[in-house]
């Protein structure tokens with residue numbers, strides 16, 4: 254079961270949300286309801302499920318309801334209708350004391366404008382979560398000092414937030430969130446206020462931390478590159494409605510509507526897509542050591558190259574020409590030894606990194622994972638197709654009458 | 660002829676009606692003070708005892724000890740030597756000009772008034788910040804308290820409690836408490852929403868939010884309110900001396916009625932000296948506890 258389930262959540266801002274809710278449920282649009290009743294539809298029938306230990310990114314333009322959505326998860330905002338279930342518990346059923354306990358132990362939040370306590374030093378900021386949990390002072394100071402070190406701020410323990418740069422302040426924000434060892438990390442545009450360089454540094458740090466910590470992260474952003482870099486799954490919001498939910502490559506390669514398509518149009522795919530997205534199974538697997546047997550197999554096949562395996566072990570790629578030459582000069586050598594395993598790419602590298610290797614190779618390049626196990630092959634043709642496909646998209650597509658209503 | 664008169668003359672209630680109205684209000688109030696005056700006096704008895712005790716303490720202690728204590732308070736609050744020396748000089752001068760006893764009485768009553776104003780005012784300000792309805796009802800009351808001529812509310816206070824220290828203190832507090840209430844309310848309302856939301860997100864409860872975030876961050880405003888309250892109670896001390904509050908106000912009053920210019924001037928200057936001391940020290944304290952604000956950008 255998913256860590257966080259959001260079920261049919263509606264949020265209407267205004268004095269009399271019930272009346273506006275009925276209209277929203279009947280399918281009226283945000284603008285219509287706003288001009289008729291003065292109520293704002295923050296969220297419209299949102300259903301999402303977020304997996305444990307994964308990074309779930311929510312993306313959308315300003316005003317699309319991202320902050321509203323993330324604040325429902327720890328109930329800083331109450332929905333007008335719908336359910337929010339965390340670890341099987343309906344958050345809306347918690348009483349005040351249980352809700353506080355839930356916020357203290359289950360989740361922590363990182364804010365766009367940092368939200369640090371200006372009157373507390375860095376170490377006391379970081380220790381705040383533990384203080385709320387009632388952890389004894391010595392212990393929480395020790396723990397906080399560790400986290401300050403982890404985010405690279407050792408030496409600044411006794412500074413005040415106003416003495417730090419924006420990037421450093423957000424490291425404090427991150428350390429503060431992680432210090433209480435929450436299961437869920439809620440990050441509302443956590444890096445949006447930072448300079449591009451510092452921002453990408455923070456993204457790298459988050460990825461690195463996540464490899465060790467395996468938290469469930471809900472990350473809000475309006476930046477697609479950031480979403481693609483961090484997200485295991487991405488949801489795209491528009492005017493309080495979900496446009497699309499999917500893996501990064503699904504969003505990129507199969508945008509559900511014009512809104513999403515407009516988002517992904519300018520993305521540099523080579524920088525975002527990883528090799529495993531364009532990877533295919535090899536057309537020919539050779540599992541024999543014998544040159545003649547291998548040649549016979551290759552002749553019955555349309556390709557003039559094959560991928561050589563010793564059991565499950567990948568030994569390399571070999572071409573028909575190479576095999577023939579070996580057969581005439583040295584008929585007794587092993588195909589395993591002849592196969593060329595010098596050219597491989599790793600499955601999780603982005604296309605940009607793999608590009609030179611793939612383009613220089615005459616044959617589709619073998620893809621291996623980090624342990625060196627064979628995963629598939631990637632061909633020049635497939636690579637070029639993926640990288641150029643979206644440029645063919647005619648401009649008229651954007652001018653088609655927009656879908657309105659549900 | 661009476662028919663068109665209201666166009667020229669304001670159609671006021673007739674003099675008899677007015678007299679009747681005023682008399683009945685006065686009667687009701689007198690009745691009230693007759694039946695509850697004693698109970699009220701009993702209620703304020705502990706306050707009276709405390710004030711007498713505190714005043715005696717200041718009067719009976721050796722003068723150098725009093726100056727030493729005041730100077731160390733000033734130093735602890737401001738951590739500033741120059742200011743501390745200034746405080747000592749001011750009190751020495753007051754002693755030399757023969758106003759030591761009256762000054763001690765005034766310092767004692769100001770201290771009590773300020774403490775009471777803080778103890779009563781801050782919780783009211785907190786309540787106003789939390790409930791809009793409280794703000795809506797209390798704000799006009801504060802307006803009345805600040806604009807009503809102070810002599811006017813001396814009357815009911817005296818009717819209820821007679822003359823003496825307690826009615827004096829009450830009159831001073833009524834006059835001086837609005838700033839601390841207003842600025843506590845304002846200060847808490849101005850606390851950054853993001854910071855408060857962060858406290859909420861980490862599961863802070865009402866008390867943890869109030870004492871851990873809101874009051875510390877509202878401190879500059881609260882201190883400004885306290886400072887104004889002190890200044891206003893000092894200003895009120897002269898008026899309160901009309902209902903029997905002893906201290907620097909009484910010689911001033913005497914000087915006015917008898918046209919003793921120099922007497923009025925000396926005592927007036929003593930009040931100014933105390934005011935400056937309280938003002939600078941409380942401001943320095945306010946700044947010092949906000950040291951996180953003075954650094955960085």
Ligand SMILES: Nc1ncnc2c1ncn2[C@@H]1O[C@H](COP(=O)(O)OP(=O)(O)OP(=O)(O)O)[C@@H](O)[C@H]1O
Nearest residue numbers: 266293294295314315316317318319320321322475
């Ligand atoms: N407290 C509120 N009262 C009324 N309307 C609100 C409130 N909070 C949010 N809204 C409205 O709800 C909609 C969604 O706002 P939200 O802050 O969730 O957007 P967002 O996607 O986080 O935008 P941004 O990228 O600017 O942070 C907006 O139209 C906003 O005006």
Ligand SMILES: [Mg+2]
Nearest residue numbers: 319320321442
């Ligand atoms: Mg937002």
